[in-house]
Amino acid sequence: MEYRFSDRMKNLSANAIREIFKLLSKPEIISFAGGLPSNEGLPLDKIKEITQEILSSDKALSILQYGATEGYSPFLMQGLEYIKRAGIYNQSKENILAVSGGQQGIDLMFKAFLNKGDYALVEEPTYLAALHILKTYQAVPVGVKSGDDGIDLDDLEQKMKQYNPKILYLVPTFGNPTGKTISEAKREKIAQLCARYSVIAIEDDPYCELRYEGKRLRSIKSFDKTGNVVYIISFSKTISPGLRTAFAVGSKEIIRKMALGKQATDVHTSSLSQAIVEAYLRKGYMDPHLKKVIPIYKSKKDLMLQKMQEYFPEGIEYTKPEGGLFIWVTLPSHMDANELFMDAVAENVAFVCGDSFYPQANVRNNFRLNFSNATPEQIDEGIKRIAKVIKKHI
Ligand SMILES: Cc1ncc(COP(=O)(O)O)c(C=O)c1O
The missing domain is CATH 3.40.640.10 (Type I PLP-dependent aspartate aminotransferase-like (Major domain))
Structure with a gap:
């Protein structure tokens, strides 16, 4: 049966992150791909x-x-x-x-x-x-x-x-x-x-x-x-x-x-x-809750930045956000994050390639990392693995 879907569905490809979730079903994968709050942050x-x-x-x-x-x-x-x-x-x-x-x-x-x-x-x-x-x-x-x-x-x-x-x-x-x-x-x-x-x-x-x-x-x-x-x-x-x-x-x-x-x-x-x-x-539960989760997220963000500083080679830039859940990594312009991605998954670590965040998907040397949902041990190990993949492609 050939379904007669609407025109509005024609240009629609699957949302990159939802697709990545499918790839990441292996329990050994360290994923920095999602944008989830951490489970310990749910009241x-x-x-x-x-x-x-x-x-x-x-x-x-x-x-x-x-x-x-x-x-x-x-x-x-x-x-x-x-x-x-x-x-x-x-x-x-x-x-x-x-x-x-x-x-x-x-x-x-x-x-x-x-x-x-x-x-x-x-x-x-x-x-x-x-x-x-x-x-x-x-x-x-x-x-x-x-x-x-x-x-x-x-x-x-x-x-x-x-x-x-x-x-x-x-x-x-x-x-x-x-x-x-x-x-x-x-x-x-x-x-x-x-x-x-x-x-x-x-x-x-x-x-x-x-x-x-x-x-x-x-x-x-x-x-x-x-x-x-x-x-x-x-x-x-x-x-x-x-x-x-x-x-x-x-x-x-x-x-x-x-x-x-x-x-x-x-x-x-x-x-x-x-x-x-x-x-x-x-009941005024929001502020005490934020007081509890903010130090947890902050320490994960600081740890991820520290590990990137420690393991990443020269020439890799990244944002140092004052809040939120994400760090944005910029590779040298000749590199393509999509080429790194499959190697990263083979190393059991994942991020979201940057091109999906651009209207024309034409900028390919960035990727997004989420720091809130991984443990400190996973952050250390995951960033080490990403650094290894970057060094292979640089
Ligand atoms: C910028 C931005 N807007 C909206 C959403 C959607 O969030 P929700 O529909 O869960 O409020 C998200 C979720 O990641 C987001 O990052």
Whole structure:
């Protein structure tokens, strides 16, 4: 049978990371490929306690029923408080939507705005699933150059003029894949440029709470005076990815359109998950939890950097992020991370090749390492094995 799949599926290849997971089923593989929080970073006891309370309360049956597409009301109210941490004030319930993970927030935004052939600007490199979703809407991603403090504002403005894009997608804090952060001065200018050129920025900020050094920065949304920025904050990296909970915050008109799109997608985010996260925030569990996990992640990041310094040959560059989950490695320009990859898997170690994070997949001398999900022993051994493979190809 030849299936008549839709045009929108034609350009879609499998998401590189999901494919790598298949390759990595061997238990002896040390994987720096995923983007998972570490299992020790999941607050199992608190989630058990809260779930027990919810299901024993008089709200239990209503939580097990269908709920509102916009979200469980107490969760939305907690959300309005929570986003103040990112400097976002003066929002009401019409400005916030509960979504099933940050990924759904991105999808609903692209669904709301992008027609086939529309341009969307992305920082280069960028979150590969955002590129994947853009393809499903047959939109055209255009890469904007990026430096140590994030997106290049001159290139951004030039591409806004040249392409008249509807959307700019950014991961401003400890970005995936590079771990880089956009400075606060740039954040304000991005909000201004979006207003000037009528572009909607999607500020995808799942890593902002995982800061190991330096001070927290205001979000781009906090500088938004015109309703041009939609802020997405997920609880996947701070509480649990399995609960599939996040907020999207934006103008009433945009949130309304996203809610209409969501009705067609999944009706609403799991009310039980929303109630769990609501209680978690209300009871003040977030800060003590972050206090516990941040030193664990920081020590893994520091260890990985130290081992790279120790084992990698001269000429290999890498980011030194102040937070998040990733380090981005740049090989000399004649090298191709894809050629290293199969040798690395043969050595029982894995990373994600950098080309999948570029709209045209044309830059091949980078790879991404995740440090949160491996043990210190695995970090030592895994980096040693990668160094051996690099030395073979250099
Ligand atoms: C930048 C970025 N955005 C969104 C997501 C999706 O996360 P979730 O849908 O679990 O919130 C991830 C996950 O790795 C990510 O790195």
